[in-house]
Amino acid sequence: MLTVGVDIGGTKIAAGVVEEDGSLLEHTQHPTDPTDPAAIEAAVTAAVTELRERHEIGAVGVAAAGYVSPLRDAMVFAPNISWRDYPLRDRLATGIDLPIVVENDANAAGWAEFRFGAGEAISSMVMLTVGTGLGGAVIHDGRLLRGAFGAAGEFGHMEMVPNGHYCGCGQEGCWEMYASGRALTRAARAAAVAQPDRIGALVEAAGGPDQAIEGRHVTAAAQAGDPLAKELFAELGGWLGKGIADLVAVVDPELAVVGGGVVDAGDLLMEPARQAFRRHLTARGFRGELRIEVAEMGNEAGIIGAADLARR
Amino acid sequence: MLTVGVDIGGTKIAAGVVEEDGSLLEHTQHPTDPTDPAAIEAAVTAAVTELRERHEIGAVGVAAAGYVSPLRDAMVFAPNISWRDYPLRDRLATGIDLPIVVENDANAAGWAEFRFGAGEAISSMVMLTVGTGLGGAVIHDGRLLRGAFGAAGEFGHMEMVPNGHYCGCGQEGCWEMYASGRALTRAARAAAVAQPDRIGALVEAAGGPDQAIEGRHVTAAAQAGDPLAKELFAELGGWLGKGIADLVAVVDPELAVVGGGVVDAGDLLMEPARQAFRRHLTARGFRGELRIEVAEMGNEAGIIGAADLARR
Amino acid sequence: MLTVGVDIGGTKIAAGVVEEDGSLLEHTQHPTDPTDPAAIEAAVTAAVTELRERHEIGAVGVAAAGYVSPLRDAMVFAPNISWRDYPLRDRLATGIDLPIVVENDANAAGWAEFRFGAGEAISSMVMLTVGTGLGGAVIHDGRLLRGAFGAAGEFGHMEMVPNGHYCGCGQEGCWEMYASGRALTRAARAAAVAQPDRIGALVEAAGGPDQAIEGRHVTAAAQAGDPLAKELFAELGGWLGKGIADLVAVVDPELAVVGGGVVDAGDLLMEPARQAFRRHLTARGFRGELRIEVAEMGNEAGIIGAADLARR
Amino acid sequence: MLTVGVDIGGTKIAAGVVEEDGSLLEHTQHPTDPTDPAAIEAAVTAAVTELRERHEIGAVGVAAAGYVSPLRDAMVFAPNISWRDYPLRDRLATGIDLPIVVENDANAAGWAEFRFGAGEAISSMVMLTVGTGLGGAVIHDGRLLRGAFGAAGEFGHMEMVPNGHYCGCGQEGCWEMYASGRALTRAARAAAVAQPDRIGALVEAAGGPDQAIEGRHVTAAAQAGDPLAKELFAELGGWLGKGIADLVAVVDPELAVVGGGVVDAGDLLMEPARQAFRRHLTARGFRGELRIEVAEMGNEAGIIGAADLARR
DSSP, X not given: OEEEEEEEOSSEEEEEEXXXXXXXXXXXXXXXXXXXXXXXXXXXXXXXXXXXXXSOEEEEEEEESSEEOTTSSOEEEOSSSOOXXXXXXXXXXXXXXSOEEEEEHHHXXXXXXXXXXXXXXXXXXXEEEESSSEXXXXXXXXXXXXXXXXXXXXXGGSBSSTTBSBOTTSOBSBGGGTSSHHHHHHHHHXXXXXXXXXXXXXXXXXXXXXXXXXXXXXXXXXXXXXXXXXXXXXXXXXXXXXXXXXXXXXXXXXXXXEESGGGGGTHXXXXXXXXXXXXXXXXXXXXXOOEEEEOSSGGGHHHXXXXXXXXX | OEEEEEEXXXXXXXXXXXXXXXXXXXXXXXXXXXXXXXXXXXXXXXXXXXXXXXXOEEEEEEEESSEEOXXXXXXXXXXXXXXXXXXXXXXXXTTOOSOEEEEEHHHHHHHHHHHHSTTTXXXXXXXXXXXXXXXXXXXXXXXXXXXXXXXXXXXXXXXXSTTBSBOTTSOBSBGGGTSSHHHHHHHHHHHHHHOGGGOHHHHHHHTSOGGGOOHHHHHXXXXXXXXXXXXXXXXXXXXXXHHHHHHHHHHOOSEEEEESGGGGGTHHHHHHHHHHHHHHOTTTTSSOOOEEEEOSSGGGHHHHHHHHHTTO | OEEEEEEEOSSEEEEEEEOTTSOEEEEEEEEOOTXXXXXXXXXXXXXHHHHHHHSOEEEEEEEESSEEOTTSSOEEEOSSSOOEEEOHHHHHHTTOOSOEEEEEHHHHHHHHHHXXXXXXXXXXXXXXXXXXXXXXXXXXXXXXXXXTTXXXXXGGGSXXXXXXXXXXXXOBSBGGGTSSHHHHHHHHHHXXXXXXXXXXXXXXXXXXXXXXXXXHHHHHHHHXXXXXXXXXXXXXXXXXXXHHHHHHHHHOOSEEEEESGGGGGTHHHHHHHHHHHHHHOTTTTSSOOOEEEEOSSGGGHHHHHHHHHTTO | OEEEEEEEOSSEEEXXXXXXXXXXXXXXXXXXXXXXXXXXXXXXXXXXXXXXXXXXXXXXXEEESSEEOTTSSOXXXXXXXXOEEEOHHHHHHTTOXXXXXXXXXXXHHHHHHHHHSTTTTOSOEEEEEESSSEEEEEEETTEEOOOTTSXXXXXXXXXXXXXXXXXXXXXXXXXXXXXXXXXXXXXXXXXHHHOGGXXXXXXXXXXXXXXXXXXXXXXXXXXXXXXXXXXXXXXXXXXXXXHHHHHHHHHOOSEEEEESGGGGGTHHHHHHHHHHHHHXXXXXXSSOOOEEEEOSSGGGHHHHHHHHHTTO
């Protein structure tokens, strides 16, 4: 059975037709306005309708950032779109006469990695998506752990540092504030103030003043060998690995898959993450040891995971 | 089917006959020497043999502190007994001709609470046993989450404070160092040095010098209204609630059950824990909210949980 | 001998004629533009000239935020005005034919408190100015401690929390980020997100959305008894007292004088500060113990202190 | 004028005759019992009497660990000897008919470095003695800053980590718990548990089990190139440099002199300390910058400093 996966982002929706083996047959995308839920629904409906013209589709999986109801039919809360206890499945059902399930986007991406990507051969894993923020998913014994209230895998809001950096959620010290693209950018800009003698390569990469530095400039400078940029990735990797050790204390998975844009830095990020993980793992040497690997499914992970979950 | 549950502690084993509804029909216990694995096995065998004289038993569940192999047949590592990759099931099978499973003790206790105690009506919970140390269990969608390497639910080793108190595990800042009986004792003794003017009631309860103060003295003084003792429980409760908010970010359960000797302090511990949890919960008000409740199964939780898990 | 004190702020200069006993005979102020050093100098010159019309003046003391050279003749660095190794005394000397000294503004205010205010009877004190930021001064054995590079008393940049809140200085966890008007505002706005059920009084005081809350609204709400606002002051006071315990470990003064706009909250701030100080003071009971008092000299402290320092 | 300096330690007193240029003409030492103040006084008297047989002495300076009264005549509190508000000068005066002053031992050592050692050419410095614990002294504008209650320079009890390692003083997170010989030992033993695969060289240096590791073994292993031992010194140096940045925010000295047994590690300690200092210094590049140097006066610093202070 073919299914469609839809990934509702902040500024666009992406949809694709997915086979049972995870192959993406065709995909499409439409720009959307996060302040206009009706327009988002129209865009999703249009995309599904378009794809159904050329494919026999059995079900639709829709992924978005936020908390999903246990029945997978509503968005309880979304950070970017004004959904609050919003019956997304029923709204979409008026335009799409197929079974529809709603999933959290990081859960969908994690599921795609589990079924078809870096986690294909194992039964328990965590996914970390290190993009602008830090999202996650927990898969255990082959099952996606959604949480009693649809909010499992919100790793980014574990507290890493008591009284640490302010997070948009109103708390302090959230992991996301130390291990995300946003964290990388802030750390780079702070370094520009505190260590002006070392900031040359970053300013050049940014082509502008200190505060123009973005995460991608840090990546570029690090890959070109800039010591400060490499240090910034090592610090971010350190926070990543340390937090993964905390996840191990809770769910003890076999594998941590790290995806999201920050992973473009490759081993500049991953090696410090692995090293920090080993340093912080309790009872190391007396237990099986989780591996930390880069995600394999790329930007389509959300579509593919949502489509696959729609079959279940 | 009746089953036997065995709880192997540091200085004794306790065993009991358990019905399918969780009732404990009879129980027995034997002192043991943690440095002598063969004697422990003999004691377990004797206890099971004794109980079988009066009951028809279908299986045996054995619970102990440590990491358990995924096949539930071996102790990978134990903190108190010199078991390392130790084939406990096979060792016991030479004296007991019944199906035997090995389980982690906090997992067994958590399972008992889930099936027959505070978690009876729900499907996802975490258990926290706040005794000398801090143990835990995760139950999700009605299933015990054991971990890929048998070490899920080791909450006590999540890092709460970067560069915080040294833990026996060699790490710093482990949750157990802030939320456990050991933490309570250390905090009380430190207060005896730093706040000598407030320590009277604790010293009196201990009947000796400052360093004689034990957790039970703090409990007694707090229940008698001593301000410092109440403050110490409020601090411990604060750490407990804060960490539960971290657990919610990972597995989002419906309920946290808190057991172990420190819970004797009742609301002096639980109310600060609930308050701290609410203060640290991300997106409060926009999500379903976990409840924090006291365990109901008492000291027999390990026996009952192990016995019940032996049926599965 | 009468002297003139000048306090150069971000948007205005204030100047006054001061007697030897600290009395302010007359004062005046002029708006200024922080981006125009020449205009600032013209304004200072005009103010001094104006005051000399009616008074016999012997010297001029000029206070401003920033690092002052050891010879008290130049601003090495200023946070708000574009002075870098700036020969302020010589620039002013072209229009004012009197002895001129340059002082740091918090040092001037601390000196005024020491000579004529809360510290009048003692010989060693620290001053903390809790305004938008957190400034300070150290006075020991009756002498102002300026620092080898003119930057003593910059308490606001002691690190209170490793990896804590970002500071404008490029560092993390600076004390100023926890104990200042800016900290109060940020904490209130974060509470508005994390504890929306408790934010009513603050929003009402602010007369607008959450993010309109300013420090003065927190003060008003706290004085009217709002629990959240009182809690925010208690937290700020806690950080204040804790940091004062650190200062004691370095310079062991007899008195800490707390000034700046945040002190308007009175005991809502001061009592938690005193309590936290006592909790964090090493060897309490075996040592003389610093007192923490509110400043007495008001907004004119800078003028009066600068004028008095010009005599020395 | 020649003076005698006496350094009262935990298990012995050392005394010496010192010239005005800081030269030590002769010295002697006697074992003592810290639990017997009268015997300590007898030993001091005997040592001074002995030295006076061969030298014309004008005054005696006595240094010991603890808080000294502002009049330099009494020990307010001592950590190792049972002195509480103890009139040490008057007690000694019964046997020694010379002017006597009492000084804190780290202050005496710091003064020796200031007058005759690493700080000879400068006017403002801090001294850090990194021995078993962490002591200090502040010298400003050529004067020793003793504190209103005799407890200035107790740097070891600044709080570095909120809720960090327990200190013997009853507080948590004291700097001494991160930057001292004791900290080094604890960190090494913790590494032995957490990183058993890296501990070989340390265990070999200790010639025994993990818990036999002492600070000197870490020094030896680090100097022989062991990666873990070098890392431990780098961490200790990091905490040292970070805390020095905090001292700069308070007293802004020109120089920090680092002495005590841990300094034997040389650049393995000092380079990380300098690097961390630079990383944590606010407004670096816009201010004069403190140097960090190794002490030059060795174990006799206490004697020499006390003797010199007796002249003043």
